[in-house]
Amino acid sequence: MASISLKDLVKTYGDVEVLHHVEGEIQDGELIVIVGPSGCGKSTLLRMVAGLETVTSGEISIGDKVVNKLEPADRDIAMVFQNYALYPHMSVRENMAYGLKIRKISKDEIDRRVKEAAEILEIGAYLDRKPRQLSGGQRQRVAMGRAIVRNPQVFLFDEPLSNLDAKLRVQMRLEIRKLQQRLGVTSIYVTHDQVEAMTLGDRLMVLNGGYVEQFGTPIELYDRPATVFVAGFIGSPSMNFLPATAQDGTVALGNGAVLAGGAQASGQITLGVRPEHLVQDDAGAIRIIVQMVEQLGANTLVHGVLEDSETEFVASVPGHVTAEAGTLMSFSAAAEDLHVFDVTSGKRIEA
Amino acid sequence: MVENRRILGIMSHLVLILGVIMVALPIWITFVASTHDAVRMTQAPIPMLPGTHFFENFKQTLFGAGLSGSEGAPVWRMLLNSMAMALMIAFGKIAISLLSAFAIVYFKFPFRMGFFWMIFITLMLPVEVRILPTFEVVANLGMLNSYWGLSIPLIASATATFMLRQVFLTIPDEMLESARIDGAGPLRFFWDILIPLSRTNIAALFVILFIYGWNQYLWPLLITTDTDMTTIVMSIKQMLEAAEQSPQWNIIMMTALLAMIPPVFVVVGMQRLFVQGLTETDK
Numbered sequence: 117m118a119s120i121s122l123k124d125l126v127k128t129y130g131d132v133e134v135l136h137h138v139e140g141e142i143q144d145g146e147l148i149v150i151v152g153p154s155g156c157g158k159s160t161l162l163r164m165v166a167g168l169e170t171v172t173s174g175e176i177s178i179g180d181k182v183v184n185k186l187e188p189a190d191r192d193i194a195m196v197f198q199n200y201a202l203y204p205h206m207s208v209r210e211n212m213a214y215g216l217k218i219r220k221i222s223k224d225e226i227d228r229r230v231k232e233a234a235e236i237l238e239i240g241a242y243l244d245r246k247p248r249q250l251s252g253g254q255r256q257r258v259a260m261g262r263a264i265v266r267n268p269q270v271f272l273f274d275e276p277l278s279n280l281d282a283k284l285r286v287q288m289r290l291e292i293r294k295l296q297q298r299l300g301v302t303s304i305y306v307t308h309d310q311v312e313a314m315t316l317g318d319r320l321m322v323l324n325g326g327y328v329e330q331f332g333t334p335i336e337l338y339d340r341p342a343t344v345f346v347a348g349f350i351g352s353p354s355m356n357f358l359p360a361t362a363q364d365g366t367v368a369l370g371n372g373a374v375l376a377g378g379a380q381a382s383g384q385i386t387l388g389v390r391p392e393h394l395v396q397d398d399a400g401a402i403r404i405i406v407q408m409v410e411q412l413g414a415n416t417l418v419h420g421v422l423e424d425s426e427t428e429f430v431a432s433v434p435g436h437v438t439a440e441a442g443t444l445m446s447f448s449a450a451a452e453d454l455h456v457f458d459v460t461s462g463k464r465i466e467a
Numbered sequence: 468m469v470e471n472r473r474i475l476g477i478m479s480h481l482v483l484i485l486g487v488i489m490v491a492l493p494i495w496i497t498f499v500a501s502t503h504d505a506v507r508m509t510q511a512p513i514p515m516l517p518g519t520h521f522f523e524n525f526k527q528t529l530f531g532a533g534l535s536g537s538e539g540a541p542v543w544r545m546l547l548n549s550m551a552m553a554l555m556i557a558f559g560k561i562a563i564s565l566l567s568a569f570a571i572v573y574f575k576f577p578f579r580m581g582f583f584w585m586i587f588i589t590l591m592l593p594v595e596v597r598i599l600p601t602f603e604v605v606a607n608l609g610m611l612n613s614y615w616g617l618s619i620p621l622i623a624s625a626t627a628t629f630m631l632r633q634v635f636l637t638i639p640d641e642m643l644e645s646a647r648i649d650g651a652g653p654l655r656f657f658w659d660i661l662i663p664l665s666r667t668n669i670a671a672l673f674v675i676l677f678i679y680g681w682n683q684y685l686w687p688l689l690i691t692t693d694t695d696m697t698t699i700v701m702s703i704k705q706m707l708e709a710a711e712q713s714p715q716w717n718i719i720m721m722t723a724l725l726a727m728i729p730p731v732f733v734v735v736g737m738q739r740l741f742v743q744g745l746t747e748t749d750k
Contacts, residue, residue: 168644189650201641205663214659215649 118179118192118269118302119144120165125174127160127326134160135326138174147296147303149317151349154308156323159274162306166195166272178270189218194263195272199279200255202247202262209243212262226265233264236295253284260295271296271303277312289316310350314338322346340455344462347388347455353417353430355455360387362456371424373401377451381465388455391417391432400448404429406439418445494727500720501525508716520717528721542722545699548617549681550729552698555618556680557673564627565669569657571628572635573643583632590625594686602689612693621686627672634668635661671744674737678730699726 120142127135135157142148150158163169165176167188176183183191202211209230216226234240237257247255256276263271273292277285293316296303307313313320314334322329322337322345330342334350341347347355361368362381368374369387392415394402404420418431418439431447439445456465496515500508503518528542570576571583594601601620610616638661646656662669687698697705703726706719734741 166644166648168647188644188648193648195645195648197641197645199639199641201639201645203642203645203660205660205666214651218650218655 120270120302120304121175121177122161122165123175123177125161125164125176126172127157127164127169128172133326135164138323138328140321140328140331142302142304144302145300146318147293147305147316148319148321149305149307149313150321150323151307151310151313151317152323152329153349157326158306158308158323161323162272162274162304165270165304166193167191189215192269193272194266194268194270195274196256196259196263196276198275200247200259202255202258204247207244207246208239208250208258208261211247211258212265215262215266229265229267230261233261236264237261252280253288256280256288260292264295264299269302271301273303273305275307276305277307278309285312292316311352314350320350322349324349340464341388342464344386344388344457347457347464351390351392353391353432355388355390356427356429357457358387358389358422358427358429359459360385367454367456369402369422369425370427371403371422373403373423375401375449375451375454377449377454377456381456384459385465386457386459386462388457389449389453391430393449393453394431394433394447395449396431396433396437396445397448398446400446402429402447402449404431404445404447406441406443406445408441409439411435411438420445497720497723500716501724503717505715505717524717524721528718528725540694540697540702542699542702542725544695545697545702545722546725546729548614548696549698549700549726551614552617552683552687553677553680553729555614556621556683557676559618559622560624560627560676561669561672563622564624564631564672565657565662567628568631568635569661572632573653573656586625586628588625589623590629594621598685598689605690611690612696616690617683617687617696617698618680621680621683624676627676630672631665631668634665638664667740667744669744670737670740671742674733674741677733681730 120140122138122140122142125135125138126133138161140148150161152158160169164171165178167183167186171184178191178193188195203214206214212230212233213226216229221229230243231240234243237260239254239257239261242250242254242258247258250258256279259276276292277288280288289312292305305316307316314337317334319331319333320337321331324345330337330346337346337350341350341355344357348357359370362383362385364382365376366374367377367381367385367387375387389402403423404418405423406418406420408419410417410419412435414435415432416435416437416439418433420429420431421427422429423444431445457463458465496513499514499517501524502521503514504520504523507514507518530541530543567586571579571586605611605616605620608616610619642660642664643656646660651659682700683698684700684704687696688701691697691701699722703719703722706722707714
């Protein structure tokens with residue numbers, strides 16, 4: 117068991133810097149999810165921790181040991197790959213035992229550990245099969261088993277569920293979470309799926325273009341997103357953003373509507389409001405022209421544009437509310453549900 | 468392409484049967500010739516049905532001096548020589564190509580691609596092109612009339628290196644990464660992961676290279692002067708021009724027949740792996 121600390125990490129490929137001064141402290145036993153759109157550097161960061169990519173500058177420590185120069189095998193980590201990377205010519209048992217065999221652990225001990233891991237993951241029945249005889253979910257379990265038998269200080273997951281179908285993904289997500297809590301092993305989990313990130317992580321590190329946008333608990337990210345990017349990335353459907361002007365504790369929208377909120381800001385701002393925080397209110401200041409309605413059962417999504425502007429807008433209203441295209445709907449939002457961001461930097465301005 | 472017309476069926480069978488006859492007829496004649504005595508084979512027309520001298524010819528060819536009146540080595544000795552040469556070439560080529568492909572694909576070193584293209588360019592230099600300098604080198608090394616001389620100059624192989632490189636490139640990087648995390652060093656990875664994963668391709672290569680080695684003619688002809696080192700393929704030609712007598716077709720054909728057997732066994736025996744190795748894409 118160990119904590120992980122990332123200090124001022126930089127990674128460049130040739131002249132291109134892909135990770136910019138990443139900082140982060142990961143506590144013992146925590147599950148951290150690194151999330152971001154594709155190409156944001158999240159896998160690169162994970163692979164640097166694994167030792168599969170070199171560190172250009174900065175420091176990675178696992179426990180109290182700086183591991184920058186250590187081979188992956190000497191870092192006391194285990195990794196689960198996106199495509200599982202099971203050795204196709206070895207049985208499940210051999211796959212799980214391979215790393216232990218190389219470490220010259222006694223045969224009895226290997227057998228014991230493989231059996232134990234197989235029991236935890238319920239793959240005991242497949243131990244003598246080859247990976248190609250297994251389904252996707254079973255392969256996923258074997259890949260996890262291979263990580264568990266090593267008894268490492270750190271688990272690294274590189275989008276392990278992205279090859280599974282939706283239903284299995286939800287199930288495996290829960291299992292990974294339970295397993296990680298039971299074993300108490302510090303883990304880093306990379307995904308591009310924000311729902312997976314929110315449900316799995318103790319804390320989330322949101323990466324965008326090689327920068328850490330925000331590092332915090334899921335609810336912090338939802339309630340108080342630090343940047344426009346995080347605000348738009350976390351939550352589904354995404355937050356609405358409107359150009360607005362703030363003055364003396366009120367916010368004026370482009371079309372003249374005025375809302376209460378945004379106390380500390382003044383001048384041009386970007387106003388963010390989540391679709392689910394909009395309340396239908398005939399006296400509300402936010403008036404939109406409905407273009408399309410999606411009925412999802414539990415709730416209904418109303419898509420439209422803000423009155424007298426081109427700004428697209430989505431509101432989430434209770435399931436049986438109906439609206440016709442072309443009609444006008446009015447909404448209001450509580451002052452604490454308004455997020456105010458600086459126009460140029462995209463940074464949050466605290467209310 | 469699934470046309471089910473009767474005429475078409477008959478036509479395609481005719482074409483196929485014709486093809487089989489064209490391929491099989493010479494082999495049949497070879498077999499027939501090996502079952503008659505020497506005298507019958509000089510009379511026209513040549514026989515088309517097997518005679519009664521098969522075992523006689525077989526014995527004389529395999530264990531006797533071969534052609535009567537010549538001082539050639541017995542054919543079993545030639546078979547042994549050919550076998551040794553073909554096996555050394557096949558195994559040598561595979562071993563060297565495995566190592567060079569491994570180096571080229573998995574290691575970063577200066578001029579890596581340069582080396583790869585240098586190997587590749589030797590495709591343009593088969594043994595026939597470089598035969599004199601190669602002969603000079605082999606002669607200076609004192610390897611004339613030896614198995615080493617027969618096989619070593621033919622071992623370097625761009626084709627096999629290239630093919631194995633392609634095979635290694637299809638193995639996902641995660642295999643290597645996963646092995647690194649498991650703590651496998653380069654050689655461990657090579658033995659435990661890479662070789663088992665390219666097993667079928669190696670088998671396919673073995674078949675091709677064994678036959679390549681077995682069929683060598685010019686090179687053995689050049690560097691072996693000792694009759695004990697004669698290979699079977701070159702001996703067939705030599706028998707035709709042996710010492711001022713009319714060719715003893717029965718013995719020559721029996722030798723040809725014997726020369727065919729080992730490659731046939733290799734191909735038939737490794738057929739399944741061979742086909743898998745050439746067609747399999749799943750890694």
